[in-house]
Amino acid sequence: MDKLSSKGQLVSFDLDDSAMEAAKNIKHENFRFIKTNFSKIDEFIKDNSLTGVLIDCGVSSPQLDEPQRGFSFQKKGPLDMRFNQKQKLTCKDVIEKFSEKEISTILWKFGEEKESRKIAKSIVKYREKNVINNTLDLAEIIKAAKTIKTKKHPATKSFQALRMAVNSEIENLSVCLEKIKDKLIKSGKLVIISFHSLEDRIAKQTFKPKINFYEKDIPLKHQEVLDEFKISKIIYPSTEEISLNPRARSAKMRIVEKL
Template sequence: MRIKHIPVLLDRSVDLLVRDPDGLYLDCTFGRGGHTRKILEKLSEKGRLVAFDLDDDAVKEAKMISNENFEFYKTNFSEINQFIENDSLTGAIIDCGVSSPQLDQAERGFSFQKDGPLDMRFNKDQELTCSTIIHNYSEKEISDILWKLGEEDESRRIARFIIKRRELKKIDGTLDLANIIKEAKRKKTKKHAATKSFQALRMAVNSELESLSRCLESLKNKLIESGKIVVISFHSLEDRIAKQAFKNKPNLVEKKIPLFEGELKQEFKVSKVLSPTDTEISMNPRSRSAKMRIIEKL
């Protein structure tokens, strides 16, 4: 069964991104093609769109798009240097995190509400899985992942419970892991007890922050003047990376030294956070935590 995915901030993100219908655009995280299809609607015959994704279901979805202006590559979006030339890109969009179909398919192992294998891979060809981390990493390594990537303040206690349990028997599936985390947590919150831990493990399995950082660094040289990057994130660390990557560093010069015109010019302008409207949240509750930033090359 084909599970529908509702892209977050779809209309606003594409309207802000596509200003030149003849330009070259990049959908760094194709997913189920929501942003791609919307961008293609706005392109002229001269316009071009390139999309990336590692997920096999995304590959199948991309094959369903018949458009001469569209190219798809099964690769990590951190590898854009292989496909996009410098000073050629009009705009790019990055929609971080996991898609609804991935969450809803228990066999992918992303959900703590449906039982599935401890997998969590975007790319099924890679060796590292959530099970590898849970059953082979040290207590400190697991704790560090939960703290650094999930900002889980009970990370040490959760890691300790995981180690104790795996010493007795194998942790069997996502619901088993979620129950261990729930048992370990002393603080009660509105969110499910395993939310932060599952997010952290998924990000570790797929090297999500490293890929995002590499992609953003590469995009600096790919954009043309007035080119834009739209970053949609669901995690404070992702948003921080997007903001810091394009932070204009002050020129380290003495005040008395005369400067030539343009030496203090900012390279990029980063917008304030844009959030989903109440209407969108009511239609798509998973969009509640989304943050969008627009980065423009000056």
Template sequence: MMSNHHQSVMFNESIDALNIKTDGIYIDATFGRGGHAQGILNKLGEQGKLISFDQDISAIECAHKNFTDNRLTLIHSAFSNMLSIITQQGLIGKIDGILMDLGVSSPQLDNAQRGFSFKADGPLDMRMNQTRGISAAQWLKSANEKEIANVIYQFGDEKKSRHIATKIKKYQQNHTLETTLALANIVSEVVKGQKNKHPATRTFQAIRIFINQELKQLEDVLKQSKDILSKHGRLSIISFHSIEDRIVKRFIQTNSRQKTLPKGLPIIEHKTEKTCLKDLGKHFASKAEISSNARARSAILRVASKN
């Protein structure tokens, strides 16, 4: 049974991209509220299997309440641990497809207590896995002005990152920065709002990415996927901002482009290295989907298969 609290972006496109075999083994790397997982299960036969990862314990708890399918295995872990877990299960090279829906799910954004939202007040947490690591508030308290500015610029493409960092440290001289609205108000004093975009969007994105090490985890799991996937196994990856998409694009292009091996050794001279992946292109949400789901506006789906 699927929870209806989250509207999965490019639902049909991302699942169709997996080219699902009824008896195949698939991975949903970001379970969320189970939208894509249910879509995959609907296409699997009795012998098919789905392994779902999520580092958010609330997502795992929701899955246990709403899913009773014995073809589904739930893993409470960051997807960057995928290789070791799949190795333990004896499934290396046997996975027919991996689906990744990156970013924050609607239930996480809607729950003010998680600290992701700049529209509702709550504790400044931002951890995907609240059982590990430090919160955004703790990091902002310990980090210096330069560190904060670098994170906001690097992971948020925010041009006014230095001014924001200065404002944050100045605020902390007389106040404890512990809530989302307090941070959002600080940023709003520096950054002008745009149509359909809150002034704090980039800053919140950047701090969230840093706190959860999202880009490092993405890079790790992409590298691991080359060993995890079976021959002709598919990658179906939805990203929601340009930094993530650049990483996915670069990974697919690098591993689908033939390279001439070094000359000088007679055995390999003039030969080319076989590519690992085949780039199957990118897709965008339809105008109809964008009109009904604003999250779809920035989404990019990239697809590849293992040679």
């Protein structure tokens, strides 16, 4: 913050009420907090003048630690999982109203949950006669449905998948990255910290070299590779960082530079 010059602006986007409250402690005339989806970045940053962007994907520690937000399978809370507390769709809607097929697709696509079909079937069977009241009820149903045992809590992948679906995380990230592509200045950098292979894949896809094919001397096809961006290899947290902050263990960071 001290390094912000009189011209430089620092803008932070988040959907969360608690993030907005925390941002109130940052008192700097060039800092602005905008409570909106980062996929709408173009509504707030009109010109193509971004020098740097940091995207820290997913859910935050305070959200996970607050049972009332419904992100935790270890603490009893409502089936909520919304980043934006004004959004209509909650995890309860997904669990109560989505079809077995839709639930199993979510678990498979966003959670890479091998037992997605079994879990979806159990949820639907349970809800025919009972109400799934809270996060612990849901975690129990998932645990009972699974036969493959792993070191992680059996509901880890399913909870992650449901959260990603409730918040349309992959869709929003994809839209945001496409907009940032244009808005970065030459030599401008994007740092993206992702926690899911789909997030990293989208970043790689968005900034990969463009290949233009054109016909020169028929039948020979020529191709021209346009490197608009340089994208780094994945940077992983050090063991020291993981011991200080275990939640960093699945983080993958990439740096993208506009050429």
